[in-house]
Amino acid sequence: MNDLEVRQLRYFVAVAEELHFGRxxxxxxxxxxxxxxxxxxxxxxxxxxxxxxxxxxxxxxGAGEVLLRDAGTALEAITAAAQRARHAGSASPRLRIxxxxxxxxxxxxxxxxxxxxxxxALPPELILGGFGDQPGALRDGLADVALVLSPMDDRxxxxxxxxxxPVLVAMAATDPLAxxxxxxxxxxxxxxxxxGAPADAGRVDAGRAAPRRPGEARPASNLSEIFNLVxxxxxxxxxxxxxxxxxxxxxxxxRPVGDLPNCTLVIAWPQDARSPAVAALVRAACAxxxxxxxxxxxxxxxxxx
Amino acid sequence: MNDLEVRQLRYFVAVAEELHFGRxxxxxxxxxxxxxxxxxxxxxxxxxxxxxxxxxxxxxxGAGEVLLRDAGTALEAITAAAQRARHAGSASPRLRIxxxxxxxxxxxxxxxxxxxxxxxALPPELILGGFGDQPGALRDGLADVALVLSPMDDRxxxxxxxxxxPVLVAMAATDPLAxxxxxxxxxxxxxxxxxGAPADAGRVDAGRAAPRRPGEARPASNLSEIFNLVxxxxxxxxxxxxxxxxxxxxxxxxRPVGDLPNCTLVIAWPQDARSPAVAALVRAACAxxxxxxxxxxxxxxxxxx
DNA sequence: GATCATTCATATCCCCAGGGTATCGATCGC
DNA sequence: GCGATCGATACCCTGGGGATATGAATGATC
Numbered sequence: 001m002n003d004l005e006v007r008q009l010r011y012f013v014a015v016a017e018e019l020h021f022g023r024x025x026x027x028x029x030x031x032x033x034x035x036x037x038x039x040x041x042x043x044x045x046x047x048x049x050x051x052x053x054x055x056x057x058x059x060x061x062g063a064g065e066v067l068l069r070d071a072g073t074a075l076e077a078i079t080a081a082a083q084r085a086r087h088a089g090s091a092s093p094r095l096r097i098x099x100x101x102x103x104x105x106x107x108x109x110x111x112x113x114x115x116x117x118x119x120x121a122l123p124p125e126l127i128l129g130g131f132g133d134q135p136g137a138l139r140d141g142l143a144d145v146a147l148v149l150s151p152m153d154d155r156x157x158x159x160x161x162x163x164x165x166p167v168l169v170a171m172a173a174t175d176p177l178a179x180x181x182x183x184x185x186x187x188x189x190x191x192x193x194x195x196g197a198p199a200d201a202g203r204v205d206a207g208r209a210a211p212r213r214p215g216e217a218r219p220a221s222n223l224s225e226i227f228n229l230v231x232x233x234x235x236x237x238x239x240x241x242x243x244x245x246x247x248x249x250x251x252x253x254x255r256p257v258g259d260l261p262n263c264t265l266v267i268a269w270p271q272d273a274r275s276p277a278v279a280a281l282v283r284a285a286c287a288x289x290x291x292x293x294x295x296x297x298x299x300x301x302x303x304x305x
Numbered sequence: 306m307n308d309l310e311v312r313q314l315r316y317f318v319a320v321a322e323e324l325h326f327g328r329x330x331x332x333x334x335x336x337x338x339x340x341x342x343x344x345x346x347x348x349x350x351x352x353x354x355x356x357x358x359x360x361x362x363x364x365x366x367g368a369g370e371v372l373l374r375d376a377g378t379a380l381e382a383i384t385a386a387a388q389r390a391r392h393a394g395s396a397s398p399r400l401r402i403x404x405x406x407x408x409x410x411x412x413x414x415x416x417x418x419x420x421x422x423x424x425x426a427l428p429p430e431l432i433l434g435g436f437g438d439q440p441g442a443l444r445d446g447l448a449d450v451a452l453v454l455s456p457m458d459d460r461x462x463x464x465x466x467x468x469x470x471p472v473l474v475a476m477a478a479t480d481p482l483a484x485x486x487x488x489x490x491x492x493x494x495x496x497x498x499x500x501g502a503p504a505d506a507g508r509v510d511a512g513r514a515a516p517r518r519p520g521e522a523r524p525a526s527n528l529s530e531i532f533n534l535v536x537x538x539x540x541x542x543x544x545x546x547x548x549x550x551x552x553x554x555x556x557x558x559x560r561p562v563g564d565l566p567n568c569t570l571v572i573a574w575p576q577d578a579r580s581p582a583v584a585a586l587v588r589a590a591c592a593x594x595x596x597x598x599x600x601x602x603x604x605x606x607x608x609x610x
Numbered sequence: 611g612a613t614c615a616t617t618c619a620t621a622t623c624c625c626c627a628g629g630g631t632a633t634c635g636a637t638c639g640c
Numbered sequence: 641g642c643g644a645t646c647g648a649t650a651c652c653c654t655g656g657g658g659a660t661a662t663g664a665a666t667g668a669t670c
Binding site: 325326327337338341342345358359360361362363 | 645647649
Binding site: 005007047049064065070078082086141272 | 310311
């Protein structure tokens, strides 16, 4: 009946991910016996067995899988509470905007200009994370609002679409496929993306990033690195049309991919955000994007956040 | 840097709500000094002052207000994780459907019939909560899916609309206003709702329920009680048209209210639900509702959850 | 199939975090 | 100015969470 403790959830997540008490204990910086005891106590409190264990192997039960999913979001909520409180108490609160460099479709300067005219605006602070996990940063309270490409993992977030564009594939100009003017996903079988995933998987990687195994090469984390790899033919790369337009490079060819869905640049924020500064930025972004979509008749309808 | 503990958050919430260390300590079943110390330690960990305290009064700082909001959702996430794991591990998992009695517009039997034909269906279990907080039950893991009237507090939930209907006001047949065939909200000034709120506030109570002060009368918790009160002229009551249709009573008059927005019956579930049984019920509900909206051409398009 | 290595569980000890009691000190009402 | 109220400080003490040592069971190897 007594409720769970954060410590118990962290222990559980470690064991559930490692499926090995010894390794999980090492990862937690503690000895194995207290970890075993803690998991047993957790199971007793819940009245549920979370792991099927023999002396040789550990497996998650159904209840364990459920808890693993929910424990993650609960831990995110806790760290987010701490981060947001820290930030709110700091002397100079800012509006922390997370985005990958160069995916803003060139809208960011105008959005910021419009945003700064809003009386509710706080000074903006850009958090540029290369292959960083912007939705995760929102959920963990490290950022207040983000510009990301949809589809993405939007659990706990509210979003507003800004602009939709086709996705092009960037490949070496010398690539045999570059001779063709139009491709489909199957043509890319065998090519790999900068993050090591196969290129023909249909962008299923849009959700949670797979955990990187230690020893693997660090994936390229910015466009310069990526274009270097692309030019050498090592990888191919999916880029929204605006990114392609803003990065013409002699050694790189962009080609449309027939059966790849369009991607949408969205502005996202935590669902329970009540900050007027976030609302101001969302308003500004929607207004600018609407103007971009229909430049003849600039729209001014404000979108409530 | 060490992360927060559930205990600290509970302590903080208690003090933040009571704004009084002594009362908060009593509510937590502990003495006041360790509570003071725990809050100080929390502030030290966050590097932020959460309360402005003099010896005579305690006030929340801005950071404290932020934390109060986020702490609530974090605690909900923790208890939800525990509840869902408990339920998933129980011998006979069921699909727990939360709703207020009689607000289903008469759709529930058909929905359940359709649902039961789905191979992914688990045995349904109805959780009927009178004035209960269905969205809260979803967030706390006490139910898997709910039928509720929108607008409501949908943080962390996904919803799908089922049917939209006008809202009528139920009043005593002897009420002078019952002589008129059409009313507007302002006409109801001075009347009160079964939960004690003023009737002309425009249903702003749709969000989080206000905490009930001890000593106040318990609000009526089911339709029978409510209609009794309505018949005596003690209260008025807002009812969707389908509820009115299914509850004709001699002593009660239903009248349309001009400036009251329609209400929508929605099916809601936790945003990160992955249960096939939830998806099956959502599909069934959407199909039945679509058929109800256009009975001439029964729709079978399945709605993915 | 006997032996060994691996891995989770049990037994036992120990320390400190978190809670209790007593008291102080500051502020407000009268 | 005096007492009452309420948060802060000082100090003690207990129990839970952690470590170490060891047991027990299973799978691999020859």
